[in-house]
Amino acid sequence: MEILDRDGLNHLVDSLLATGHRVIGPTVRDSAIVLDELSGGAQLPDGWGVEVAPGSYRLRRREDMAVFAHSAGPQSWKQFVHPARRKLWQTDRDGEYVPAEEDRTPLAFLGVRGCDLAALGILGQVLGDGPRPLVIAANCTEPGGLCFCSSMGTGPAAGPGYDLVLTELLDPHRFLVEVGTPRGARALLPVPRRSARGPEVASARSQVASATGRMGRAMPEVDLRTLLRDSSAAERWNDVAQRCLTCGNCTMVCPTCFCTSTEDVTDLTGQHAERWQHWVSCFEIDFSHLHGGSVRTSAASRYRQWLTHKLSSWYDQFGSSGCVGCGRCIGWCPVGIDITEEAAALAAERSGSDARA
Numbered sequence: 001m002e003i004l005d006r007d008g009l010n011h012l013v014d015s016l017l018a019t020g021h022r023v024i025g026p027t028v029r030d031s032a033i034v035l036d037e038l039s040g041g042a043q044l045p046d047g048w049g050v051e052v053a054p055g056s057y058r059l060r061r062r063e064d065m066a067v068f069a070h071s072a073g074p075q076s077w078k079q080f081v082h083p084a085r086r087k088l089w090q091t092d093r094d095g096e097y098v099p100a101e102e103d104r105t106p107l108a109f110l111g112v113r114g115c116d117l118a119a120l121g122i123l124g125q126v127l128g129d130g131p132r133p134l135v136i137a138a139n140c141t142e143p144g145g146l147c148f149c150s151s152m153g154t155g156p157a158a159g160p161g162y163d164l165v166l167t168e169l170l171d172p173h174r175f176l177v178e179v180g181t182p183r184g185a186r187a188l189l190p191v192p193r194r195s196a197r198g199p200e201v202a203s204a205r206s207q208v209a210s211a212t213g214r215m216g217r218a219m220p221e222v223d224l225r226t227l228l229r230d231s232s233a234a235e236r237w238n239d240v241a242q243r244c245l246t247c248g249n250c251t252m253v254c255p256t257c258f259c260t261s262t263e264d265v266t267d268l269t270g271q272h273a274e275r276w277q278h279w280v281s282c283f284e285i286d287f288s289h290l291h292g293g294s295v296r297t298s299a300a301s302r303y304r305q306w307l308t309h310k311l312s313s314w315y316d317q318f319g320s321s322g323c324v325g326c327g328r329c330i331g332w333c334p335v336g337i338d339i340t341e342e343a344a345a346l347a348a349e350r351s352g353s354d355a356r357a
């Protein structure tokens with residue numbers, strides 16, 4: 001284990017850029033901490049944090065210069081491995097098929113939290129193997145008010161899948177670095193650093209462990225897979241339907257939702273056509289459209305579809321939960337619907353039904 005100072009983190013970014021990587025990391029833009037391409041380490045959000053609540057997100061200044069002391073923002077890393085919109089192919093009047101050109105620039109992700117690292121692993125399983133980004137994870141030491149990764153088993157410590165992982169320490173400001181792969185070790189070679197001391201390692205471990213008990217939310221301690229499977233007729237779906245706008249925000253910000261559709265477009269002359277893939281949401285009325293009409297026309301049925309897939313039937317397809325506990329769906333729901341609250345309400349209703357039986 002080794003220690004980087006703040007300048008060393010800048011040096012790591014510069015080194016990755018010099019080796020041809022497109023470096024993606026957190027930065028401040030449009031009153032939020034967003035993920036964007038970095039041209040240097042100075043663009044990282046030093047001294048910025050966030051305040052989050054159901055339906056609420058606010059940027060705030062910190063009293064220190066912490067870089068990674070913020071919880072999930074409006075975007076996830078999904079957009080870089082599964083773009084919201086991308087061209088698949090094109091053709092002209094002669095009928096020649098021309099596949100879209102792929103950007104082969106290697107990606108480096110800086111500051112990936114445990115929840116998002118788990119989401120990248122899930123997307124890799126769903127979407128299949130593709131070019132793998134270099135992943136520099138960041139262990140969480142300050143969970144936000146909407147975080148519940150510890151109850152989903154995805155954080156606050158980053159799980160498997162990283163090349164390097166950082167734990168930020170303050171007073172003085174520095175980063176404990178752990179190497180996960182030979183690729184990560186090679187990325188670290190040109191960066192000035194020193195060996196970590198025992199107290200620094202212990203402090204980093206203690207802060208991450210402490211974060212486990214300071215989550216803003218938690219899923220109920222029940223078998224969620226069975227709960228959702230057995231709750232298809234629950235009254236709670238009608239309750240949530242009175243609040244849900246079926247806007248699809250939760251699916252757009254979710255780091256694991258992956259559904260897409262395609263559309264063909266032509267130019268005004270009709271001589272050129274393209275096929276594009278774009279994200280869609282199971283909250284859209286046409287998502288379940290079959291011959292004769294849509295299968296799920298009510299808000300209750302569409303919310304039930306999303307939550308049941310996320311927490312239950314995802315296991316049947318991919319062997320895990322589809323929820324990683326990032327809390328984005330709570331923060332970016334315009335009416336503040338809380339997935340942990342809904343799961344708890346379903347568990348309480350189920351428990352009451354069992355008691356009456």
